[in-house]
Amino acid sequence: MKKLLFLLGCMAVLFVGIGMASCSDDKNEPTEVKPDDKDDDKDDDKDDDKKDGTSFTAMLSADMGVAWNKDVKLGAFSGDVVESLTYSSVANDGKALFKTTKPMIGNVYLCYPYVETVGKDASKLKINVPAVQNQGTEYSFFYGSQTIVEATPAHFDLKSTFAVLELSISTNSYGVGNALSEITVSATDAKLTGDFDVDLTVSNVVAKVNEAYIYGNAATLKMSGDAAILKADAPVKARIVINPDQLEGKDLSIVVKMGEDSWSFTEAGRNFLANKVYPITLSINAPAVNLNRTERGMEYANCYMVNQPNTLYKFDAKVQGNGKATAGITPQAIEPKSVFVVWESTTAKGGVIKDVQLSTDGFVTFSTSDQIGGNALIAVTDGVPTEELTYGKILWSWHIWGTDYVLSNDKKITTTENNEFYFMDINLGALKVEPDVNGNGLKYQWGRKDPFYNDGIPSSGVVIGNVTNYWYDQCWGADAFTPEVDNNESVIATINYPTIFFKGAAGYGSTQDWYGNNATNDALWGNVEGALGTKSIYDPCPVGYRVPPKAAYIDFKKPVDVTYADGWSFPLGDKKSFFPATSYLIFSTGIYSQGTWQGLTSSYWTSTPADNNVVILKLESTAVMLNNYGARAQGSAVRCIREQ
Numbered sequence: 001m002k003k004l005l006f007l008l009g010c011m012a013v014l015f016v017g018i019g020m021a022s023c024s025d026d027k028n029e030p031t032e033v034k035p036d037d038k039d040d041d042k043d044d045d046k047d048d049d050k051k052d053g054t055s056f057t058a059m060l061s062a063d064m065g066v067a068w069n070k071d072v073k074l075g076a077f078s079g080d081v082v083e084s085l086t087y088s089s090v091a092n093d094g095k096a097l098f099k100t101t102k103p104m105i106g107n108v109y110l111c112y113p114y115v116e117t118v119g120k121d122a123s124k125l126k127i128n129v130p131a132v133q134n135q136g137t138e139y140s141f142f143y144g145s146q147t148i149v150e151a152t153p154a155h156f157d158l159k160s161t162f163a164v165l166e167l168s169i170s171t172n173s174y175g176v177g178n179a180l181s182e183i184t185v186s187a188t189d190a191k192l193t194g195d196f197d198v199d200l201t202v203s204n205v206v207a208k209v210n211e212a213y214i215y216g217n218a219a220t221l222k223m224s225g226d227a228a229i230l231k232a233d234a235p236v237k238a239r240i241v242i243n244p245d246q247l248e249g250k251d252l253s254i255v256v257k258m259g260e261d262s263w264s265f266t267e268a269g270r271n272f273l274a275n276k277v278y279p280i281t282l283s284i285n286a287p288a289v290n291l292n293r294t295e296r297g298m299e300y301a302n303c304y305m306v307n308q309p310n311t312l313y314k315f316d317a318k319v320q321g322n323g324k325a326t327a328g329i330t331p332q333a334i335e336p337k338s339v340f341v342v343w344e345s346t347t348a349k350g351g352v353i354k355d356v357q358l359s360t361d362g363f364v365t366f367s368t369s370d371q372i373g374g375n376a377l378i379a380v381t382d383g384v385p386t387e388e389l390t391y392g393k394i395l396w397s398w399h400i401w402g403t404d405y406v407l408s409n410d411k412k413i414t415t416t417e418n419n420e421f422y423f424m425d426i427n428l429g430a431l432k433v434e435p436d437v438n439g440n441g442l443k444y445q446w447g448r449k450d451p452f453y454n455d456g457i458p459s460s461g462v463v464i465g466n467v468t469n470y471w472y473d474q475c476w477g478a479d480a481f482t483p484e485v486d487n488n489e490s491v492i493a494t495i496n497y498p499t500i501f502f503k504g505a506a507g508y509g510s511t512q513d514w515y516g517n518n519a520t521n522d523a524l525w526g527n528v529e530g531a532l533g534t535k536s537i538y539d540p541c542p543v544g545y546r547v548p549p550k551a552a553y554i555d556f557k558k559p560v561d562v563t564y565a566d567g568w569s570f571p572l573g574d575k576k577s578f579f580p581a582t583s584y585l586i587f588s589t590g591i592y593s594q595g596t597w598q599g600l601t602s603s604y605w606t607s608t609p610a611d612n613n614v615v616i617l618k619l620e621s622t623a624v625m626l627n628n629y630g631a632r633a634q635g636s637a638v639r640c641i642r643e644q
Contacts, residue, residue, distance in 0.1 A: 053100035054148060058087075058110060058156040060094065061275055064164065066138050068096045075114030077122035077200065078104035078148075084114055095155070105150050109200040112142040112158060122200040127207065129162065129243050131193040131216045135223045139241040140164065141207075143200050161198060161207045163244045164277045167254075170235035174286045175258055179228040183238055184255045186218035186360055187269065192242040193219050206274065207243050218360075230258075235281075244272045253360045254282065261287040264359040288314035288365050294543060301543040302449040303399040303428070309372050317380045318362040320396060321449060321537030328523035331537045337383025339364050340391045342499060344376045345453050352376040352402055368402065375429050375442065375453055376400045377498060397498045399442075399451055401429055401542065410642060411572035413555065419532070421552045422642040425577050428541060429453075440582040443635035445514055446605055446614050447491075447524030449538045450498035452585065452635055490515050491524070491538075501590035504633025511612040512587050512631035520612055520632070527607035535643055539607075545640035550608035550615040552641055553626055564621045567602070579604065581619055585635025603628070603636040 058074065060066050073084040081104060087096035109122040119125045127141045144156035165185060186192070194215035196207035209215070221240045230236060247269035254265040263284045272278065291304045292315055300319045317339070320331040339358040346352055352374040356366040364378060377399055381392035403426070410422040427441030429451055442451035494502060494514075502514035515521050525547050527533025535546035559568035560576045567580035582602040583593045593601070604617040616630035630636060 053102055054104045054108075054153070055097065055099045056108075056146075056148070056154045056156060057091075057095040057097055058112070058144065058158055059096070060112070060142055061157070061159050062094065063275060064140055064142075064160050064277060066140060066142075068094075072113040073115065074098060075111045075118065076100055076104060077109040077111075077120075078106060082120045084116075103150070104148055106147060107145065107201070108148050108154070109145045110143065110156050110158065111198075111200060123202075125198045125200065126195055127161070127198055128195050129193045129207075129219070129241060131219060133219060133221050133240060135221055135225070135227060135238060138239070141198070143198070143205055145200060159205075160275045161196075161205060162241050163272045163274055165240045165242065166277050166279050167238040167240065167282060168235040168279065169230075169238065169256060169282045169284065171230050171232075171284050173232070174284065175230045175261075176232050178230055178258055179225075180223045180230065180236055180238075181228075181257045181259060182220055182222050183240065183257070184218055184220040184253075184360075185240055185242065186253045186255075187245070187247055187250050188217065190217045190245045190247060190250070191215040192217055192245065194243075196243060230284075239277075242272070244274050246271055254280070255360060256282065256284060258284075260290075260293075262359075262361070263287060264357065264361075264363075264365065266357075286312070288312040288363075291315040291543070296544070299543045301545075302397075302538070302540055303401055303542040305401045305403055305405070305542050306368055307372055307402070307404050309368050309370050311368050312365060313368065314359075314363045314365040315398065316362065317358065317364045317396070317398075321539060322535055323537065324535070326523065326526045326534055326536045327528045328521075329526075329536055329538070334362075334380065334395050335382075336362055336364075336380035336395060338391060339378065339380045342377040342379050342394075342397060343453065345374045353378070353400060364398070366400070372402045372404060373431050374402045375451070376402070377450065379498065394496050394498060396495060397450055399429070399449075399540065403431060411575050411577045413552075413572045415551065415554050417551060417554060419551050419554075420644075421548065423548070423552070423572060423577060424545065424640045427580065427582065428638040428640055439578075439580045441637050443582070443585050444540055444605065444638055445502065445585075445635055446630070446632040447515070447521065447538060448494050448502075449540050450494070451540065452499075452501065488521070491521070501585065501635070502633065503590060504587040504631055512633055513612065514587075514633040520609070522609040525607040527609065530608050530610070533607045540638060541640035544643055546643050547605055547607040547638055548641040550606045550627075553604075553606065553617045556617060556624065556626060559624060568619055568624060579617075579619060579639065581621070582637045584637075587631035587633035590635070603630050603634070605630070605636050605638050 068087055068090050070086055073086060076083045076085055081102055083100050085098045087098055090096045130139060133139055140160040140162050142158035142160050144158040146154040146156055148154045167183060191209060195213040197210050198207055219240050219242050221238055228236060248271050250269035252267040252269055254267060256263045265282055267280060291313055292298050292300055300323045302321050304315055306313055317336045318334045320334060323331050325331060336358055339356050341353050341356055344352045351369055353376050354367040354369050356378055358364055377397055379394045379397035381394055384392045405426050409425045411425055412422050414420050429442030430439050442453060444451055504512040504514050511518055511520055513520050522528050524538050526536030527549055532549045532551055539546050541547060556570050560571050561569050567578055569576045569578045581600055584603050586593055600621040602619045606615045608615040610629055613629035614632055616628050618625040618628035
C-alpha cells in the first residue's frame with residue numbers, strides 16, 4: 001500500500017481509458033439510502049451529526065491498492081454545497097469516516113483527492129495526469145455517488161477513472177546496488193497524460209478528452225531513494241498512472257534508465273480499463289554497448305565496427321553520418337520510424353545480426369550472431385510501407401562491420417611533406433589481411449556512404465547476387481539508376497536506395513560521375529579544396545577514421561616486395577601494409593572488372609577531387625600509379641586513416 005499524496009489537484013493518471021466517446025449524458029441515479037438502513041460504522045456523536053452535518057463512510061477500490069492519506073482532502077458535492085473533508089477515522093476494513101459541516105441531502109457526489117482548482121461543479125471537474133510523476137506518489141482520481149435521505153448516514157464505494165501500470169523490475173547480476181533513475185511508457189497517437197474533464201453526475205464516469213487541452217503520449221516516472229535501488233533478491237516496484245486509452249493493436253514502449261544506461265521493452269497494446277492495476281514484469285541485463293560512446297566523447301559515423309558475438313549494441317539513428325557540417329554540406333536530423341536489415345554477407349539470415357529494433361528515443365539496437373566475421377547494412381525508414389518499399393522509404397543506413405581487427409595494428413607513416421597519418425592495416429569491410437576475397441573488403445562509389453558487398457567474382461553482368469542475402473526490395477541490378485539531373489537529387493536518391501549502383505555517363509567529354517550528367521560535387525567526402533580535407537557526413541569509414549586525402553599516398557612509390565602477389569605491400573614507417581588487388585566496378589555498367597585484369601588491378605579512393613575525376617592509388621601487377629584519375633561512378637576500395 002502506497003502513501004497517497006495529492007499533487008496538482010485531483011490529478012491522476014492511468015492508462016488510456018475506454019468508452020470515453022460513449023459517455024452517457026443521462027444523470028446518475030445514486031443508490032437511495034432509506035431511513036431504516038444501517039451503517040456498520042458507529043459514531044458517538046450521531047445526534048450531533050443529524051443537526052450539524054452528515055456522517056458517511058467511503059472506501060477506496062481495493063483493486064487499486066491505495067491507502068487513505070489524512071493530508072489529502074475528499075471533495076463532497078450536494079447541490080450548491082461543496083465541502084473539502086478530512087477523515088476522522090479509518091476502520092480495519094478500509095472504510096474512512098467523514099463528516100460534513102452542513103447536511104447533505106439528495107444526490108451526493110464524492111471525489112478524492114480534491115482541491116478547489118478541480119472545480120465546484122460536480123458535472124464538470126478538471127483533473128490531470130502528469131507527464132512527469134514521482135516514485136512513491138499516487139496520482140489516481142477516485143469518485144462515487146449516493147442518494148442520502150435526511151439525517152441518514154451512507155456508504156460510498158469509490159472507483160478510479162485511471163489505470164495503473166505496476167512495473168516489477170529485476171536483474172540477475174547487472175546493476176545490483178545502483179538506482180534506477182527513470183521509467184518512461186509511451187504509445188503512438190495515444191493520450192496518456194494531460195488534463196481531462198470528468199462529470200460525476202452521469203452513469204458512465206470517465207476521463208473525457210477536451211480539444212482545448214494539451215495531451216501527451218508518454219508518462220515518465222522519476223525514481224529516487226532506496227526504493228529505486230536494484231537488489232539481487234527483490235525487484236524494484238514502480239507504479240505509473242495513465243489515462244486508459246484504446247491501445248489494442250498498438251505497442252506500448254517502456255524505457256528503463258539507470259544513469260547513462262537504458263533498456264527498451266515492448267508491451268503488447270490492449271484496451272486498458274479504468275480502476276485496474278496491470279502488472280508488468282521486466283528483467284534487465286548488461287546494457288547495450290553504445291557504439292557512439294568513445295574515450296574521446298560521443299562520436300558518430302556511417303560504419304560501426306563490432307567485435308563481440310552474442311552481444312547487444314546500439315547507436316543513435318537520429319544523426320546523419322558523423323553529424324558535422326563541412327563545406328557545402330549541413331547535416332539534418334533524422335526522424336526514424338522503423339528499422340530493418342537490408343543485407344547480410346552470410347548464407348543464412350541472422351548470420352551477422354540476429355535481431356534489430358528501434359527504440360522510442362531513436363536508437364537502433366541490434367544483437368550480433370554467434371560468430372563475428374561479416375558485413376551487414378541496417379536502415380531506418382519513415383515507417384510508411386508502399387507497394388514498392390515494404391518497409392517504407394529509407395531515411396539513412398549504416399554499415400555494420402563484424403571484424404576482430406585490432407585498432408592498435410594501425411600503421412604510422414610520416415610523409416616527405418611532413419604529414420603524419422595512421423593507416424588501417426585492412427581494407428574497409430575486409431575480414432582479414434590476406435590476398436584473397438576475404439581481404440578485399442567492400443566497394444564504394446566516390447562520395448557515397450554505403451558499400452556494395454562483393455564476396456567473389458561474378459561470371460558476368462552487373463553486380464547481382466554478390467550480396468548473399470538481402471532483405472530489401474531494391475537490390476542493385478541491371479536496371480541500375482542513371483541520373484538525369486544535375487543537382488543534389490541524386491544524392492537523396494542514393495540515401496533512399498543504398499543498394500542501387502548509380503551508373504556514370506559514358507563517352508568522351510562526360511564526367512563519368514553518378515551525381516549527374518556533366519555535373520560534379522567535390523564536397524561529398526569533405527575535401528573541396530583538394531588539400532588534407534576533413535570527414536563529411538557521407539564518409540564511409542568507422543568512428544575515428546576517414547577516407548585518406550591524396551597527401552597520405554604521396555610516398556607510395558615503391559612496394560616492399562619485388563614480386564607481385566595479388567597485390568603489393570608498402571612501407572609504413574618501420575613496418576609494412578598489404579594492399580590487395582581488389583579489382584573494381586566499371587563506372588558505366590556496374591560490372592566487376594575481370595578478364596585480363598582479374599586479380600591484377602585495383603584502385604583505392606582518396607578524398608581529393610581532380611577536375612571531373614578523383615585522385616586514386618592505382619595498383620597493377622606491373623606498376624603503381626600515385627596520381628591516377630578514377631571515374632567517380634566506379635566502385636573502388638577504401639583504406640581508412642585515423643582522424644587527426
